[in-house]
Amino acid sequence: MSEHELDLAALSKVGMMRQKQPDYYVMRLKAVAGDMTASQLACVAGVAEKYGKGFVHLSTRQGIEIHYVHRDNLETARLELQSAGIEMGACGPRVRVIVACPGEETCRWGNIDTKKIARELDRRYFKQETPSKFKLAVTGCSNNCTKANENDIGVRGAIEPKWEAGECNDCGLCVSLCPLSAIERRDSDEGYCYAIDEKLCINCSVCTSLCPSNSWVIGRKGYTLYIGGTMGRVPRFASVLKKMVESEEELYRLIEKAITLYREKGRKKERFGHMIDRIGLEAVKEELRGKP
Amino acid sequence: MASPEITKTLDVQGISCPANAMRVRAAIAELKGDELLEVLVDEGEAVLRVARTLKDCGHRIVKVENRGEGVSVIVGK
Numbered sequence: 001m002s003e004h005e006l007d008l009a010a011l012s013k014v015g016m017m018r019q020k021q022p023d024y025y026v027m028r029l030k031a032v033a034g035d036m037t038a039s040q041l042a043c044v045a046g047v048a049e050k051y052g053k054g055f056v057h058l059s060t061r062q063g064i065e066i067h068y069v070h071r072d073n074l075e076t077a078r079l080e081l082q083s084a085g086i087e088m089g090a091c092g093p094r095v096r097v098i099v100a101c102p103g104e105e106t107c108r109w110g111n112i113d114t115k116k117i118a119r120e121l122d123r124r125y126f127k128q129e130t131p132s133k134f135k136l137a138v139t140g141c142s143n144n145c146t147k148a149n150e151n152d153i154g155v156r157g158a159i160e161p162k163w164e165a166g167e168c169n170d171c172g173l174c175v176s177l178c179p180l181s182a183i184e185r186r187d188s189d190e191g192y193c194y195a196i197d198e199k200l201c202i203n204c205s206v207c208t209s210l211c212p213s214n215s216w217v218i219g220r221k222g223y224t225l226y227i228g229g230t231m232g233r234v235p236r237f238a239s240v241l242k243k244m245v246e247s248e249e250e251l252y253r254l255i256e257k258a259i260t261l262y263r264e265k266g267r268k269k270e271r272f273g274h275m276i277d278r279i280g281l282e283a284v285k286e287e288l289r290g291k292p
Numbered sequence: 293m294a295s296p297e298i299t300k301t302l303d304v305q306g307i308s309c310p311a312n313a314m315r316v317r318a319a320i321a322e323l324k325g326d327e328l329l330e331v332l333v334d335e336g337e338a339v340l341r342v343a344r345t346l347k348d349c350g351h352r353i354v355k356v357e358n359r360g361e362g363v364s365v366i367v368g369k
């Protein structure tokens with residue numbers, strides 16, 4: 001076998017998929033959290049010009065694909081991309097490229113450093129084998145731009161607001177702004193206070209960002225962790241494993257347990273969420289969180 | 293102290309973002325002393341947008357009340 005003739009399963013492992021057209025392949029590139037530098041993009045453009053048909057396809061998961069690459073050129077094209085620091089994505093039954101929104105670095109609503117989490121998850125899990133495909137997404141707040149609950153594992157930045165009288169002038173703005181109408185003005189010994197119905201609150205940070213006197217402060221900050229989402233053949237929204245995970249260590253520990261459980265108990269071609277439904281959500285939660 | 297009077301009303305319901313917030317800013321700029329302005333704005337994205345602009349510019353929000361599918365916001369300079 002010549003250097004250029006790689007076997008098909010090995011190709012799919014490194015993000016190259018056979019097209020309908022004989023001998024032509026899709027090269028799926030990796031962009032963790034959807035980020036690429038301008039010079040990397042220029043390299044992608046060059047490779048698409050030279051070895052593809054001069055166009056790229058943007059996937060729904062922040063990836064770039066170069067289509068119509070002849071199998072004889074795959075290895076040369078891959079090396080050219082590699083020289084610009086661009087790695088290949090993943091296909092098949094393994095952990096796919098981690099998706100993330102821009103998060104707190106640039107977005108007003110961001111509660112967490114989404115890119116940092118995505119890079120860490122990438123370092124830990126990218127391309128590792130799982131019973132079926134496995135997708136992870138990180139989203140900065142409950143606006144949920146990267147659809148955390150449509151992923152096998154979803155991480156969503158969350159804050160728990162706390163009201164402190166401080167400079168509050170009783171304007172009532174927070175009551176009108178809360179998207180879930182979770183805030184209520186109540187009479188209290190000090191005259192009045194503002195309180196939250198925790199069952200309604202989606203931990204979004206609208207009140208803490210927009211109160212003119214900063215009377216809504218961040219009480220707790222962390223991650224809402226979702227498990228078992230998929231939008232594939234049999235869609236299933238993710239279930240909340242824990243509404244407020246307060247440390248990065250705990251987040252990674254729970255994710256590790258979830259992936260380990262899926263590896264142990266998941267059947268081939270059974271997505272994580274469908275495994276959860278087969279075993280029972282409560283049993284899975286108990287297994288992952290420990291008995292309450 | 294006599295409560296300051298609402299001297300003007302501005303209805304920006306039905307006006308999209310960010311034009312609504314820009315009109316509110318322009319109207320506030322014309323207020324004198326402790327005059328107050330009542331703004332009527334759509335619920336949802338619009339009131340979020342107007343609240344954000346008011347906070348960024350450091351204007352004083354005196355009272356906010358829901359009015360059906362809109363919100364009344366009383367502001368000063």
Ligand code: SF4
Nearest residue numbers: 101107110140141145
């Ligand atoms: S999910 Fe939140 S933090 Fe992320 S981009 Fe959307 S609004 Fe911003």
Ligand code: SF4
Nearest residue numbers: 168171172174211215
């Ligand atoms: S928006 Fe802030 S200042 Fe106004 S009532 Fe709510 S907590 Fe008080």
Ligand code: SF4
Nearest residue numbers: 178201202204205207
């Ligand atoms: S965090 Fe969001 S949902 Fe919760 S009380 Fe504040 S504005 Fe409402």
